[in-house]
Amino acid sequence: MYRTIICAIGMGSRETAIRLLRRAAALVDEGGSIVVMHVIENIPRHHLADIPEEFETTAIIEAERKLVALSKELAVPATVEVRIGVAASLLVSAARERSADLILLSSHVTDITDYVFSSIVDKVVRHAGCSVLIDRRPGQAQEDAALF
Structure with a gap:
């Protein structure tokens, strides 16, 4: 199946994170690797004065802690990586750096900002040099279809 999988997990739904990790474990070759990646989006400069200096460090540590714990809980051997920046670009870069397949x-669920700015998923699909699997929440296809 796949030698190296970049598994992008946000800090939203635990159910989604579990589903993604289990899917990655089912798809990785024996002896392959899973990199669980979370991206903390850049904070606009004009907001930095309102945020404590240690915010980024604390956010990275907390995300790593949660993802390592979840990987262990599900017995999914994975490397956890947390980066700060633009999610789509960093996911594509990480895949390239690791020769991920x-x-x-x-x-x-799509909202108006996706139509104006494009979604992370859209950007990853357009720019990735490897296959991209988009996991859909059960029942989401019906919800998305209802938007039109």
Whole structure:
């Protein structure tokens, strides 16, 4: 199946994170590797004065702690990596750096900002040099279809 999988997990739904990790474990080759990646989006400069200096460090440590614990709980051997920046670009870069052959990420319910700015999923699909698997929440296809 896949030698190296970049499994993108946000800090939203635990159910989604579990589903993604289990899917990655089912798809990785024996002896392959799973990199669980979380990206903390850049904070606009004009907001930095309102945020404590240790915010980024604390956010990284907390995300790593949660993802390592979840990987252990599910017995999914994975490397956890947390980066700060633009999610789509960093996911594509991480896949390139590791010669990954799959990026696994979850879709979300589309909203107006996706039409104006494009979603992370759209950007990853357009720019990835490897296969991209978009995990859809059960029942989401019906919800998305109802938007039109």
